[in-house]
Structures are given as structure tokens and as C-alpha cells.
Amino acid sequence: GNSVTQMEGPVTLSEEAFLTINCTYTATGYPSLFWYVQYPGEGLQLLLKATKADDKGSNKGFEATYRKETTSFHLEKGSVQVSDSAVYFCALSGNSGNTPLVFGKGTRLSVIA
Amino acid sequence: DADVTQTPRNRITKTGKRIMLECSQTKGHDRMYWYRQDPGLGLRLIYYSFDVKDINKGEISDGYSVSRQAQAKFSLSLESAIPNQTALYFCATSQRGTITYNEQFFGPGTRLTVL
Numbered sequence: 001g002n003s004v005t006q007m008e009g010p011v012t013l014s015e016e017a018f019l020t021i022n023c024t025y026t027a028t029g030y031p032s033l034f035w036y037v038q039y040p041g042e043g044l045q046l047l048l049k050a051t052k053a054d055d056k057g058s059n060k061g062f063e064a065t066y067r068k069e070t071t072s073f074h075l076e077k078g079s080v081q082v083s084d085s086a087v088y089f090c091a092l093s094g095n096s097g098n099t100p101l102v103f104g105k106g107t108r109l110s111v112i113a
Numbered sequence: 114d115a116d117v118t119q120t121p122r123n124r125i126t127k128t129g130k131r132i133m134l135e136c137s138q139t140k141g142h143d144r145m146y147w148y149r150q151d152p153g154l155g156l157r158l159i160y161y162s163f164d165v166k167d168i169n170k171g172e173i174s175d176g177y178s179v180s181r182q183a184q185a186k187f188s189l190s191l192e193s194a195i196p197n198q199t200a201l202y203f204c205a206t207s208q209r210g211t212i213t214y215n216e217q218f219f220g221p222g223t224r225l226t227v228l
Contacts, residue, residue, distance in 0.1 A: 043222050044156075101215055105153065
């Protein structure tokens, strides 16, 4: 079945540091890939998405590229801020669109000033 | 106003009690989901519904039941609550579309504590 594996946290960075959170997936066909973010005390919200191979999703300075050859969708940001402190979830949708999203276990990021 | 609302936001109850968590949405979506979140375990799917007459079990449905009263309402019940059901519960919605991806929109969550 479909599955997502993301790096375990917590990740602690200083402000303006470079961020990478690794995500790899297992799926048949051509899934769509997502990164969701959960700020403290809130529900999840979509950060970015990519629907086909080599697509790059981007939002709020975050980027992730859909790499079919390595089955990866790593999240990156060049310069993190304290306000980026949150839990980040990688997720995939099967290519039929008729099954729920499959989520990774989440990675907690703490950014210190 | 929020598009996906959950009530209550916080609830403390005792072992053995029946509890209902409610979810309403104004997004007009046909699909609704219930997840629980536990530290270190991420999100786990409890039940989902692709339309009013469709109910499906998720990864961890034992001890839970659901009701899809209308397109906009999806309730989760714990028939006899136990302490290991203490968690953060999220409702989510999505809309079947012409593009085969499945973006979900989440409510703010209900924090449930079972003593």
C-alpha cells in the first residue's frame, strides 16, 4: 500500500539557518504529494503541493520538488524564522484520488532567535 | 467564519462515558474524515465518508463510530470512552474534482481527555 516516511524530529535550528526535512514515499502509479504545517494549537493547513513528477511546489519561502526517480519530496527553506516553528507533515494522495491522504508521522521544527 | 468547525474544542470525561464529537463544514465538500493525533504517531485515520451514504473504516476504527447526518455534518462517537482514547481529534474535508489529487482542509481540533 501507499506509505510516507519522513525524518524524525525534533529539529532545532537558529534563525536564518537552512532547513531540509526529508520525505520519501512508496506508491503505485503517479501520486500527488503535499506538505502540511501545524502551528501550535491549530489544525493542519496546506503548505504546498505537487501533482506530477518534476513539479516544484512553493509557498512562504518553502519549496519541495517531486522526484519520481528517488521517490522523494523533501521540504526546504533557505532562511528559517522563529515563526516557522511548527510540526510539518508530508502526505500523498493515490493517483485515483479516491483514497484518503496518507500522512507521515510529522517533524517538529523549533527555530530559536 | 471558519470553514470547518469542531465542537467541543476541549472535553474532559470519565472512563465508560459516551462522547460525541461534532464536525460541520461550509465548504460544500462531499468528503469528510476523522483523524486522531498522538505525540510521535502523527495522524491516524479513524473513519471517512465520501458522501452521505458512504462510510468507511480507517486505520483505527475500533472503539469509535460515526454518523454522516448531512453533507455538511460528520459526527464521531466514542461509545464507552477509555483512557487510551485521550488524544487530539481532527475533522477534515475534501472535494472530489477533475484533478486526481485530494487536498484536505482541517478543522481546529478537539482535545479529548479520558480520566
